[in-house]
Amino acid sequence: MSLRFGKQLVVVASSPEAAMGILKTHDHLLSARVVPTSMKQAHLLPHSLMWSECNQTWKTLRTLCRTELFSAKGLEAQSQLRNEKLSQLLDFLRKNQDEVINIEDVVFITLFNTLSSIILGKDLLDFNDAHGTHDGLKESLHKVLELSARVDLGSFYPMLERFDLHGIRSGTMKLSDKLSAYWEDIIEERRVQVNSSAWSSEQAHSFLDRLLENRFSKDQINQLITELFIAGTNTTTSTVIWAMSELVRHQEVMSKIEEELKKEINSHEITSFQLSKLSYLQACIKEVFRLHPPVPLLLPHKAVETCVVMNYTIPKNAKIFVNVWAMGRDSKIWDEPLSFKPERFMDLNLDFKGQVFELIPFGSGRRMCPGLPLGVRSLEFILASLIREFDWALPNDDDPLKLDMNEKFGMALKREMPLKLIFKQKQAYQYA
Numbered sequence: 001m002s003l004r005f006g007k008q009l010v011v012v013a014s015s016p017e018a019a020m021g022i023l024k025t026h027d028h029l030l031s032a033r034v035v036p037t038s039m040k041q042a043h044l045l046p047h048s049l050m051w052s053e054c055n056q057t058w059k060t061l062r063t064l065c066r067t068e069l070f071s072a073k074g075l076e077a078q079s080q081l082r083n084e085k086l087s088q089l090l091d092f093l094r095k096n097q098d099e100v101i102n103i104e105d106v107v108f109i110t111l112f113n114t115l116s117s118i119i120l121g122k123d124l125l126d127f128n129d130a131h132g133t134h135d136g137l138k139e140s141l142h143k144v145l146e147l148s149a150r151v152d153l154g155s156f157y158p159m160l161e162r163f164d165l166h167g168i169r170s171g172t173m174k175l176s177d178k179l180s181a182y183w184e185d186i187i188e189e190r191r192v193q194v195n196s197s198a199w200s201s202e203q204a205h206s207f208l209d210r211l212l213e214n215r216f217s218k219d220q221i222n223q224l225i226t227e228l229f230i231a232g233t234n235t236t237t238s239t240v241i242w243a244m245s246e247l248v249r250h251q252e253v254m255s256k257i258e259e260e261l262k263k264e265i266n267s268h269e270i271t272s273f274q275l276s277k278l279s280y281l282q283a284c285i286k287e288v289f290r291l292h293p294p295v296p297l298l299l300p301h302k303a304v305e306t307c308v309v310m311n312y313t314i315p316k317n318a319k320i321f322v323n324v325w326a327m328g329r330d331s332k333i334w335d336e337p338l339s340f341k342p343e344r345f346m347d348l349n350l351d352f353k354g355q356v357f358e359l360i361p362f363g364s365g366r367r368m369c370p371g372l373p374l375g376v377r378s379l380e381f382i383l384a385s386l387i388r389e390f391d392w393a394l395p396n397d398d399d400p401l402k403l404d405m406n407e408k409f410g411m412a413l414k415r416e417m418p419l420k421l422i423f424k425q426k427q428a429y430q431y432a
């Protein structure tokens with residue numbers, strides 16, 4: 001499908017064949033980005049990982065993230081931190097049993113603190129401080145992403161762009177300043193230490209230390225950190241919340257996961273090796289990605305050259321979306337596409353790592369999400385731990401089948417209504 005808005009042609013691909021043409025066959029020509037109005041800021045854009053063309057800066061940043069943050073070695077080194085943040089979440093739920101919890105807030109705090117400990121060497125949010133999320137950090141991160149998706153007249157008529165008619169650029173600037181204020185002091189304090197003559201590389205314990213050792217400037221660090229938080233926290237939180245919503249509604253699926261956990265996990269802490277054996281939980285996660293992909297249209301791609309995909313000409317500079325949300329609900333691809341049936345994946349050798357175009361929640365090709373290993377590891381840990389230790393119920397004994405599953409559609413796919421649950425420790429845990 002293609003649409004024209006002013007001078008901008010928008011192409012939307014909604015089939016696995018078209019997705020493969022765009023993200024694999026012609027990946028080298030269709031992997032630039034249409035820079036959103038929000039990012040057209042001279043001091044930010046050259047340092048962007050998300051919005052740069054596939055240029056040298058982009059390659060360097062991706063390589064740095066892959067080796068330092070998302071490699072098998074990196075993930076292993078982070079396991080202690082991940083366990084710590086997870087324990088804080090479980091502790092909080094133990095202490096607040098029988099209370100109604102907005103689970104999205106506390107999962108967000110857990111994921112945000114995990115990432116901030118890995119990146120900055122510090123937690124930034126506190127479970128006991130209700131302002132941890134309401135202070136606006138969560139909303140600000142979400143809003144920056146949403147402003148990137150916001151269309152304004154300037155994107156269709158470039159002569160109007162400099163007027164910032166809808167205030168998108170100025171709004172993003174204010175948000176970026178607000179966000180960087182959260183970590184500015186940490187960066188500067190650390191910069192003094194890394195630049196001191198007493199510093200040795202063995203002291204480096206966070207991603208920030210590596211950036212400072214490599215002489216990254218303030219703007220470079222701010223932009224990269226902001227993008228990692230934006231890309232990494234809301235997506236993973238949203239997937240956990242959709243998974244929990246589906247599990248609340250499907251008690252039979254929940255019971256099967258509980259059985260699997262009893263069989264495969266026999267230690268206090270869950271290990272990565274044990275997680276790799278949870279094939280039914282993994283099938284559930286695939287089913288959640290199919291029905292609720294957190295980035296429903298991927299991030300917009302741009303054609304650097306005119307090319308032909310499935311006999312359809314995509315002109316140079318066209319903006320391209322891949323509609324993974326529609327593909328996940330297409331009855332030509334899936335039986336009973338609107339039913340939540342993890343079993344469909346049990347006998348299918350199908351993963352979401354970008355090779356099978358029916359299921360590409362992380363995209364595919366050179367722009368594919370670099371954070372996949374960290375995102376999936378976090379998802380599995382959180383879900384397995386919450387299911388193993390707690391029974392979950394809706395407030396007021398509400399009927400799970402009536403749980404509101406409406407979506408709020410945007411660059412990120414969220415629940416329209418927050419998911420509120422009551423947690424009760426399972427009997428086996430009560431005296432442990």
Ligand code: HEM
Nearest residue numbers: 049050231232235236295298299361362363367369371375
């Ligand atoms: C459930 C978890 C996640 C999902 C479903 C997800 C999905 C995606 C998708 C669909 C894209 C765009 C791909 C494209 O445009 O073709 C993307 C890009 C990106 N993601 Fe993720 N993501 C997740 C977690 C993470 C995490 C944990 C991080 C890092 C901490 C991260 C960092 C990024 C970055 C930096 C990009 C931009 C890459 C580029 O433009 O080259 N993501 N993600």
